[in-house]
Amino acid sequence: MEKKRILSGIQSTGNLTLGNYLGAINNWKQMQEDYDCNFMIANLHTLTVRNDPNTLRENTLNLLALYIAARNRPK
Numbered sequence: 001m002e003k004k005r006i007l008s009g010i011q012s013t014g015n016l017t018l019g020n021y022l023g024a025i026n027n028w029k030q031m032q033e034d035y036d037c038n039f040m041i042a043n044l045h046t047l048t049v050r051n052d053p054n055t056l057r058e059n060t061l062n063l064l065a066l067y068i069a070a071r072n073r074p075k
Contacts, residue, residue: 002036003034003035003036004034004035004036005035005036005037005038006031006035006036006037006038007038007039007040008024008028008037008038008039008040009039009040009041009042010024010041010042010063011041011042011043012041012042012043012056012059012060012063015059015062016062016063016066021070025066025067025070026070029070039067041060041063041064041067043056043060
C-alpha cells in the first residue's frame with residue numbers, strides 16, 4: 001500500500017527552541033514510519049519581516065545542521 005504524503009517545514013528566523021523540537025522535529029521523526037515525508041526550511045516565509053541576508057543564511061544553515069543531528073540521534 002502506498003503511503004500518504006506530508007510536506008512540513010519551519011522558519012529559519014532564529015534559533016531552534018525546545019518548542020520547535022517537541023512540536024515539530026520530534027513528531028516528524030515518528031511520522032516517517034507511516035508517511036512519505038518531505039521536510040523543509042521555509043526560508044521564503046521569513047521574508048515577511050526584514051532580515052539581514054547574512055544572518056538569515058547563517059540561521060538557515062544552522063537549522064539544517066540541527067535537522068540532520070535530530071534525524072541521526074541514537075534510539
